Amino acid sequence: MRDSTLKKVWIYFLLIVTSVMVFFPVLYAFMISFMSGPEILQGKFFPESFKFDNYLKVFDRLPLVKYLLNSFIVSLTVMVGQLAVCSLAAYAFVFIPFKGRDFVFFIFISTMMIPWEATMIPNFFTIQKLDWLNTYQGMSLPFFALAFGTFLLRQHFKTIPKELQEASQIAGLSRFAFFWKVILPVSKTSLVTLGAYGFLTTWNMYLWPLLITTNSSVRTVQIGLKQLQSQEMSTDWGVVMAGVIVVIIPTLLLLFIGQKQLQKGLSQGALK
Template identity: 60%
Template sequence: MLSTGKKLIFYVLLIISALLLAGPALMAIVMSFMTNQDILTGSLPTTFTFDNYIAAFERLPFLHFLFNSLIVSMLITLGQLTLSALAAYAFVFLEFKGRDFLFFLFIATMMVPFEASVIPNFHTIRNLGWIDSYAGLTVPFFATTFGTFLLRQNFKQIPKELREASLIAGMGDFRFFLSVVLPVSRTSLVTLGIYGFLTSWNMYLWPLLASTNETVRTIQIGLKQLQTQEQLNQWGVMMAGAVIVIIPTLLLLFLGQKKLQKGLTEGAVK
């Protein structure tokens, strides 16, 4: 056990670090409720106002962008969960020729950075007529090696005998997958879901390229639009926009931090 003196040192360090780290976000939240006058004169907040939020929603279809982001992130999350669960099942439970080669192929995808292949991908999406569509924003991200490995790690803990027994009982692989493997691996699926949602909500480069108008534009690009459109002095409105962008992901992170930490470490180290 720590002595009181040592405890005090740790608390001081923790509080200082927390303030420094949360500083930029806290500052943004405070500024988003300040009048422009207070911000420009650099005074402490004198009045509390929602005007910045109202202005942000009036100036751009922010609500529509939020909806787009929600749809896009949910589609990607669902797609990733489905595809990686299926792939992980094959790698753990099914034995067939060429499996090791395919496993190697999955690893190889991690060596190809998305940023380096963005040009042909843009052309592919355009040729499919998927520019400014949810499909164009989501489908390229459905298959993930990270997700497959994370779930594979988890599926491996399910005894193989369980599958044999189910097969003897006349249950097919797909039934076994749906009614045994998925329910047992709930926690990992939730972890991967949280991670998938976080990363897709925060995506920037691809939505910038794959959306040319406001129909499927995500909130991240909306924020950039707000920033470029704003006269430099409207900081309150910009901060309000930024706060709106981070609230969903921060909530998700606060709720799922423990799960994420466990899941990511397992996926990372083993």
């Protein structure tokens, strides 16, 4: 018994030390966001008081509300788009047998090996030619098709008994109705996983918005941060950190709520 208590104490010790280390930069940024310039120079950890001056300033200096709204719109659009496109494809891969299906699936999977950055130059020109620079569709449409998402959903769909499809066939359900009324509701958990993943990655996207936004009309918060940092360099770190905190709160919340779900869902997709 004493042995296991000692082991527990040891594990708790490691857990506390390492998790504090991991979370420290965020915590530190949070503290800085409440500090005035002189306080930061003194190198304190706790601010004198939790005043929201820096937050007011950051909304003043950047069209941050607009950016936040843009980020939400783009992330939600990509999320919904990915869910629709990937679930349709995954459904075909599991429930509609046709010749050459395995080959098509192989092509889908091999797209994972094409780094998106290797295609960004022609993609940029495509969007430019479509006159989609500074538009929501230009920001979101290229990311609707996702091999990883298709793969993840396919893994889940495969666990659904084939008899469910046959029972529906006997009941007279059409193919699309079966997809809509049975498959999607049954796969709620993996759809939530993919949705959260899509939202998170889109919210955090950096290079693409950097390329195709030239004004604030659809610019996202991530580019806003870059602007803030280059404007405010070494002058007002409190304001910059306030911006950081505002930007990370939505995704951190999403992660805190969906951590368990994401972990289960993503690792299922990772395994065969």
